[in-house]
Amino acid sequence: MAAGNQRSLPSLRLWLQSTTLLAVIAGYALLLGVNRSLNQAQRLEDHRQLVEALRTSPSALAQAQQADAAFGLVAELKAAGEDQAPFQLQQGGRTWLESRTLFQTARDVERTLVLRQDITESLQRQQQFQLLLIASAGSSLLLTALLLRVVLWRGLVLPLQQLNGQVNELKADTLAQFILEPGEQPRELQPLALAFNDLQRRLADAWLKERSFVDGVAHELRTPISVISGHAQQLQQLEGVSPHNPVALIAAEAARMGRLLQVLAELARSDSGRLQLMLQPLDPEDALLMAYERFSSLASDRLQLTMPAPAALPSIQVDQDRLQQCLASLIDNALAYGEGVIELSAELIGGHVVLHVQDHGPGIPEQERDKVIQRFQRGTTSTGTRGSGLGLALVQQLVVLMDGELWIADAEGGGADLQLWFKASGLPPAP
Numbered sequence: 001m002a003a004g005n006q007r008s009l010p011s012l013r014l015w016l017q018s019t020t021l022l023a024v025i026a027g028y029a030l031l032l033g034v035n036r037s038l039n040q041a042q043r044l045e046d047h048r049q050l051v052e053a054l055r056t057s058p059s060a061l062a063q064a065q066q067a068d069a070a071f072g073l074v075a076e077l078k079a080a081g082e083d084q085a086p087f088q089l090q091q092g093g094r095t096w097l098e099s100r101t102l103f104q105t106a107r108d109v110e111r112t113l114v115l116r117q118d119i120t121e122s123l124q125r126q127q128q129f130q131l132l133l134i135a136s137a138g139s140s141l142l143l144t145a146l147l148l149r150v151v152l153w154r155g156l157v158l159p160l161q162q163l164n165g166q167v168n169e170l171k172a173d174t175l176a177q178f179i180l181e182p183g184e185q186p187r188e189l190q191p192l193a194l195a196f197n198d199l200q201r202r203l204a205d206a207w208l209k210e211r212s213f214v215d216g217v218a219h220e221l222r223t224p225i226s227v228i229s230g231h232a233q234q235l236q237q238l239e240g241v242s243p244h245n246p247v248a249l250i251a252a253e254a255a256r257m258g259r260l261l262q263v264l265a266e267l268a269r270s271d272s273g274r275l276q277l278m279l280q281p282l283d284p285e286d287a288l289l290m291a292y293e294r295f296s297s298l299a300s301d302r303l304q305l306t307m308p309a310p311a312a313l314p315s316i317q318v319d320q321d322r323l324q325q326c327l328a329s330l331i332d333n334a335l336a337y338g339e340g341v342i343e344l345s346a347e348l349i350g351g352h353v354v355l356h357v358q359d360h361g362p363g364i365p366e367q368e369r370d371k372v373i374q375r376f377q378r379g380t381t382s383t384g385t386r387g388s389g390l391g392l393a394l395v396q397q398l399v400v401l402m403d404g405e406l407w408i409a410d411a412e413g414g415g416a417d418l419q420l421w422f423k424a425s426g427l428p429p430a431p
Helices: 012-056 058-066 120-169 187-236 246-271 284-295 320-337 366-372 391-401
Strands: 073-079 084-091 094-104 110-118 280-282 303-305 316-318 342-349 352-358 405-410 416-423
Touching (some): 012 084, 012 094, 012 120, 280 284, 284 320, 284 352, 320 342, 320 352, 320 416, 391 405
Antiparallel strands (some): 073 110, 094 110, 342 352, 352 416
């Protein structure tokens, strides 16, 4: 069955509570029914025995005929007729059990014994007992609900909440550090605790092997790439080597591989929790000015820094080097995939300071914006250009570590507007 057609199961706690309460109600309802049936059977049996005694004892029959209805018994002899099983009737505000029995007298004359027996008190005792059962059922339901709530909370809900909290706190570098104690769990949850501990250990081993592999590859490749790049640059300095010479292509590719290796190493350190940030207050306009000064000579007059706002912007709490790394990546993307002038600006929106890197190229389609911030993913507008698909992924990861957000919007007049949102952490600096 398709996942979309599956219905979610109800809450296990509500399921157990409702099932238990329904079982209590069904038990008391069965007890009420059994009590009513037993009382009715007892009254019929008493009435049958009384009829049998009157049939076999003429003296007892004579006394019963002389008895008054006030004593709860009326016996009459009538002409022969048909037998009739006992039935209830109401008379004088009381309930009677009446039967008609055909029998022969001592003179072999057929007569019908009409016997009416007052069962009002018996029915009243039955009703009182049933009311007592109903009251007991209500008290039992309340007590069962309270006890079951406590038992389910301590034995099921609380352990599962603790397990959920530990799972949410797990990170790549803390695997196998939060081991559950199976002996502290209810017996039904002990297999789950053991499985969770085993899963943590296996994930920790796999992560350690992956991290060792990435670190080893990064270390082993860094030296040969540096050697290739160095020799290529030396050969480029020889007289007569043009920019389109294979040596220049080798130098460019070596530089690109070096940058790619650095990005992969940064992502690996971030994934493993080893990326250390030094957060400190920073003027956002100073951050944009540093980025502009670094790239203005490489951007062929395409990079522009907008005029500061009349009112100074609040500071932001960031790692200065990592923020420059993010801005550098965004500017590189704009230079590679955008067109026209690239504008750097900052503004205050609500309680956030927003840094803008805008270009006037084809932009990034809205349906691809979640895709391009994933690793090794590129948008359709980057077709025909070279790239690894890691730049925006690294920016996204670094910005999140600095408690910020990366937004992709459309620039006015066309193009992409890549925005870095940070919470304003202080008052604007003094002029």
